[in-house]
Amino acid sequence: MTMARDTSEAIRAATNGQHDAHGAAMSSNSEKVARYLEVIQKLVTAWMKEGENDRTPVAKWSDSKSLRENVRLRVHEGDGVGDEALFEAMSEVLDNSVNPWTGRFLDKLYAAPQPLGVASETLLAAINANAHVMSASPMLCLAEECCASAFARLCGWDEARSDGLTMPGGSSSNTLAVQTALSTLFPFFHTDGVLGIGQELANRGLQGRSAAACRPLIFTSEQSHYSLDKAAIACGLGLSSVVKVACDDRGRMDPKELELLLSAAFSKENTASSPRGFPFFVNATSGSTVMGSFDQLDEIAAVCRKQPHPVWLHVDASWGGPVLFSQSARKLMSGIEAADSMAINPHKLLNIPLQCSFALFRNGNALDNNALDAPYLFHGRDSTSKEQKDAERKLARRENPALMAYGCGRRGDALKMYLAWLSAGSVGFARHVERGMSLAREIVDLIRTPAYASRLELGPASASDEDDDGPAFLQVCFRPALPQGQSFKEEQERSEILSKATRHVYETLKVRKRFAVDFAPLPRGIGDFIRLVTHPSTTVENLRDLVEQVAVIGEEYLSREG
Amino acid sequence: MTMARDTSEAIRAATNGQHDAHGAAMSSNSEKVARYLEVIQKLVTAWMKEGENDRTPVAKWSDSKSLRENVRLRVHEGDGVGDEALFEAMSEVLDNSVNPWTGRFLDKLYAAPQPLGVASETLLAAINANAHVMSASPMLCLAEECCASAFARLCGWDEARSDGLTMPGGSSSNTLAVQTALSTLFPFFHTDGVLGIGQELANRGLQGRSAAACRPLIFTSEQSHYSLDKAAIACGLGLSSVVKVACDDRGRMDPKELELLLSAAFSKENTASSPRGFPFFVNATSGSTVMGSFDQLDEIAAVCRKQPHPVWLHVDASWGGPVLFSQSARKLMSGIEAADSMAINPHKLLNIPLQCSFALFRNGNALDNNALDAPYLFHGRDSTSKEQKDAERKLARRENPALMAYGCGRRGDALKMYLAWLSAGSVGFARHVERGMSLAREIVDLIRTPAYASRLELGPASASDEDDDGPAFLQVCFRPALPQGQSFKEEQERSEILSKATRHVYETLKVRKRFAVDFAPLPRGIGDFIRLVTHPSTTVENLRDLVEQVAVIGEEYLSREG
Structure with missing residues (x-):
């Protein structure tokens, strides 16, 4: 990550403040936290902004071998480092992390956090209270009680x-x-x-x-x-x-x-x-x-x-x-x-x-x-x-x-x-969930259009309704389909070649670094499928792009290996 | 907490930004996080600064009954609230929380976090990666490996x-x-x-x-x-x-x-x-x-x-x-x-x-x-x-x-x-630990001076060295002593009255809200003692003040009830 000018300036200001004649010894914890947060706000939002650029890879490294060759973490067994080196270490951490703010991290059941959440964690860190007993963390315990009651309702x-x-x-x-x-x-x-x-x-x-x-x-x-x-x-x-x-x-x-x-x-x-x-x-x-x-x-x-x-x-x-x-x-x-x-x-x-x-x-x-x-x-x-x-x-x-x-x-x-519940309200959460569900349906519909119907195979429907064959929730399981005319006598053979194609798609996407998406075996021995999670914050454009990439990579693989 | 003017201004700026003609729909996650962090930095550091004022109570409420009567948390089951109400809710949380930045929260084995730590949590929240597999959280996993190795050494x-x-x-x-x-x-x-x-x-x-x-x-x-x-x-x-x-x-x-x-x-x-x-x-x-x-x-x-x-x-x-x-x-x-x-x-x-x-x-x-x-x-x-x-x-x-x-x-x-290890170095951590240990010794020495020797009773020494009778570590266990001349035939009776005096001191300190300190029973039936933890970040002045308060409250109680 190239440090933006205002980040560098904030770091300079923060570190200068520490080293002047009076500053170092005199600065209070509140002043230190204010300075640290000022810098971290700039570091973090610059990294997020970078993630929001459509050309930024979702992760810099496609495997941990390359990461280990290029990044070496070590602690200081002697004296500590100054704040400037510390902020560089933080930048190094960000620079080599998976960037969920790209909106293209679709690998897991979690995604980028809410913006508010980043602030809530800062608040929690400043309070630093243990929720084991109420006398130590009165408000945290009340918040827990309040949420637990609301969930019970x-x-x-x-x-x-x-x-x-x-x-x-x-x-x-x-x-x-x-x-x-x-x-x-x-x-x-x-x-x-x-x-x-x-x-x-x-x-x-x-x-x-x-x-x-x-x-x-x-x-x-x-x-x-x-x-x-x-x-x-x-x-x-x-x-x-x-x-x-x-x-x-x-x-x-x-x-x-x-x-x-x-x-x-x-x-x-x-x-x-x-x-x-x-x-x-x-x-x-x-x-x-x-x-x-x-x-x-x-x-x-x-x-x-x-x-x-x-x-x-x-x-x-x-x-x-x-x-x-x-x-x-x-x-x-x-x-x-x-x-x-x-x-x-x-x-x-x-x-x-x-x-x-x-x-x-x-x-x-x-x-x-x-x-x-x-x-x-x-x-x-x-x-x-x-x-x-x-x-x-x-x-x-x-x-x-x-x-x-x-x-x-x-x-x-x-x-x-x-x-978060205050901010979104139950109505906001409902909209959020419904958006994710409708995205999943949209992607399933897309895969059923003539453009993809013969190139991609959808996993079995998870819908709860007997006369529905759509997704029940936010996952869309799909994989490359066998080229037309090609078939296998044995179901097992078919499952094996398509699982291989799926894993090839997964590995290729990893190397391309545009999307992080996972695969998983589906039941009854039908083999591996790409498991796409349509997080509510994803854009349809990205999801369409991903579907297209899976189709193309799969086609190319199966025409070669199939 | 009275909101400082610059906090109110930051909130206004942050919330205005959201409501203008283009702002609301257009603002990106990075912009939202930037705004939230700007406000939270001000809220949090204002609260810390308040804690640093010597007259600020360590906690606003001495019991949860009063807290419950005065603070009512509820989630919004309809629509959510705007950011201004959200920031007020955050202020309410801070205002009613135990404030560890007073340096007078000596109740537990944890205390106020390092200033750097608050920034680290913000960083962690922005990365929001799960440390279950390295592919999702490469740098977090490397940091874990690095620290685990350093601890092994x-x-x-x-x-x-x-x-x-x-x-x-x-x-x-x-x-x-x-x-x-x-x-x-x-x-x-x-x-x-x-x-x-x-x-x-x-x-x-x-x-x-x-x-x-x-x-x-x-x-x-x-x-x-x-x-x-x-x-x-x-x-x-x-x-x-x-x-x-x-x-x-x-x-x-x-x-x-x-x-x-x-x-x-x-x-x-x-x-x-x-x-x-x-x-x-x-x-x-x-x-x-x-x-x-x-x-x-x-x-x-x-x-x-x-x-x-x-x-x-x-x-x-x-x-x-x-x-x-x-x-x-x-x-x-x-x-x-x-x-x-x-x-x-x-x-x-x-x-x-x-x-x-x-x-x-x-x-x-x-x-x-x-x-x-x-x-x-x-x-x-x-x-x-x-x-x-x-x-x-x-x-x-x-x-x-x-x-x-x-x-x-x-x-x-x-x-x-x-x-933290980068910042302090092993040498910095060593100094930190040694400072806490020397504070404990200083307080034990203080309690042994003529001013306190007859008014306070030290718990059994935990020192590891056979010819030492000081504290092994950061805890000092002590309680009011029986007034001179007073004695009990039965050790059990003595233990009971001194345990009562200890709990009275604990309750009184809670009501006074200047210090949060805990008590605990010591082994072999000798009863309850105040357990003071001399966190390295505490000041000797505060610790001396606490010792004096325990002596005075105990004396007053035992002369009345003893």
Whole structure:
């Protein structure tokens, strides 16, 4: 990045200020922060402006080997460097980073943050308060409470009874749901862990079950996020505790299959093919990572209700949750009112800066089961009791939010969401979500036009409506199509050549550096597809350009290799 | 907070810019960020400046009841608000927050951030890259690698073999160490969880052990952080898996007691009083939360080495780790070279903004045991293999840092440490740590002068040196002393009245709003003490003022109630 003149001047002013006879020793923290922010504002906005230039590459390096050859970071083991060298280091960081402000970073479920978000992070850094106890971070804790309540209203939950907190990412939110379900459904979990569950089931008169049949089981779809598997390992259950439920063509969990698997597991007559264990947790996905599909919460909730023992229903809405803002799209999550918990990541679709994820609980009292006292920290702890009314219990609980989770210190990420929600309003968020969804539909329509219909192949539709074959959400999965006249006897052979073409497109786009876009395998062995995410902030021109590039690169590859 | 004139002007300029005929629709993201940062710079530095005024209270509210009565946050469920209202909301947040820039927030192990840190967070927000894979966040991943290597050198570990990553807080870093030890020492943990460990021990020829004696055990001192207990619950072990080792008078784990407990647990002749289970993890603390004590790593490492089965040695240096920078203080962590892992939180003593915590591993290959493939995400995954050299394995592993931990997305918190390390140099960090330690000694010396010796009682010394009775680190624990001539027959009665006096001092200080300082119970039933943390950025004048206030408030209380 060539430093703009005003940036250089700001740096000079900032560093001069430090070195004059009085400045260095005398300058207060507020003066230092003022100077640093003045420079950083110029550095950052110059880099953003560069990103807004259509010819700027989305990333300078297409592989980490070249990056490592050209950039060498090292810390100073002796004395520190002056501010001028420091600002150069910052420029080097910006210069070699992926630039999301190009609007051509379509690689992940997050994109460039909202402009307001950059300011919110600065505010959070200046406050620098730990959201573990309210006395240290009163406003951050109130912002969390306020957002958690507003989300509860969106879900149709009782606001006084519900509760929630921010976690460092969707995986953490999902893991907290698993832990809370374990500590709520198996009170021995707290003291005896997974080893205590067999004894507890025996105490409940379920002693007919073998030890293996006492393994706590999580049910989740084949298309769900791998964080459910990781949560099972992290919580000491292991992958054997995860039962994968098959999906329909649209990538949605099959509720009938779920029902069969649950009954088989609960049945005393466990057969060899039954899941070996005791079901306690069903995870449904609202907005899957690859296809953007939404599990049918209504039907899944009905299945859970039918079981002979309580089953915790969690909804991983890390990606799709914001549909709740939209009157037209919220039907995709119809049934959420019956869920026990939900994860939602405003840092994905709502463009809050990384990270901002909420773990929300319909019955906040369940979170008390995670508590462990630490007398050095939790002084204001009015112990919550079952006799208290929900609202009183919540008020007491919210003095010490760290008691709800398994970490101690926490960033006050909710502040970013609170300010964004003020600024956009629920109506603004709804428009944002709807724009992303309509972009996806527009791109699917484009791929179906004669210009592309024979050159590109769309992945299976993820639409929720039976007579619709469009995208349910913001992902468009597509890849080069076989040239006309060319065919393969074996479906597997076809899948392999098209997967290769897809990966070739991916690699070529990476080298061209105009777009960052990802690929992923689709279910049922049909192979890899480009997964385009139509973030609401993208322009149709860029998306069209990308589609054209995929078509051309694919054609060229398949005519050579096909 | 009364908004300064230049802040109001900046807001007017920023909001005018949005509403003029062309501005609103035309303004680019870079222009919006520039405007937001201009205002936020003024808001934040005005608030900091206010904090720097000696008469400004450390917090506006002494309890959350008053806060709740006076501040009502709500989100906008209709349309959003304009920028002017948004900036007012930001002012409201600042105005009602604890102000760490007063230098009188001495309540926790963190304090005001470095001025540079505020700018680093802004930079991180603008980059907004996820540190899960290097292709999305090349520079953030390199910064992490660079800092992890530099920490490894500080520990005396082989740099090519070691590895590490930032986690959202010390609790998370400690938990990752427990999980990594489980997945490394018990390969079945990954698939079968805690339930697989009994089988695995049987496979190893340890079938003489009863089921209960197969429970994996964590050993940690009575004075260690409660996050070890929470980690045990979170990982499905339960509190029964945590064996608390007694401490000496200085708050350090007793290595002989540890040795006895380990042998008893490993012995086949488990008696009723032996820990029931199979030891796998010892946590030593470098800088305990209340007393600031340092466990003797050399001796503990020697005990671990003697055991008949491998025992993972983790060091929770979340608070005390920065002594490694200081030639004079690093002896407090002598033995760290033999540890398997270490947690260190630069967001505590080094004043990096919340959060910044590193989980570091002497043998980085152990982190591969946490990996779980996600084909949609980890494309560049050259699978690591045991045949590869350490450096090659590390290079492959670092393409996808998310594989090392149990979450997926991660903030690039290492960038803040990288920039701070550049700016201060290791020498600057050493000076910083030494200043904090010498302040603590100065305050202890002050309390021992005739002016205070009879009015205040110091907690037991945490010094590491047998012939020293000073503080080992930055905490000074003290409380009002019984008035001369007054005494109690029962030690318990004495402890109770002095604990009450301490809590009265704490409450009074809260109401006065000049200082925020915490209290905590000290071991062996001696009751509560004020825990003062002498952050390096505090002034001696403020610390002296606080000591005087504690003495006066305590005297007044004890003469009335004693």
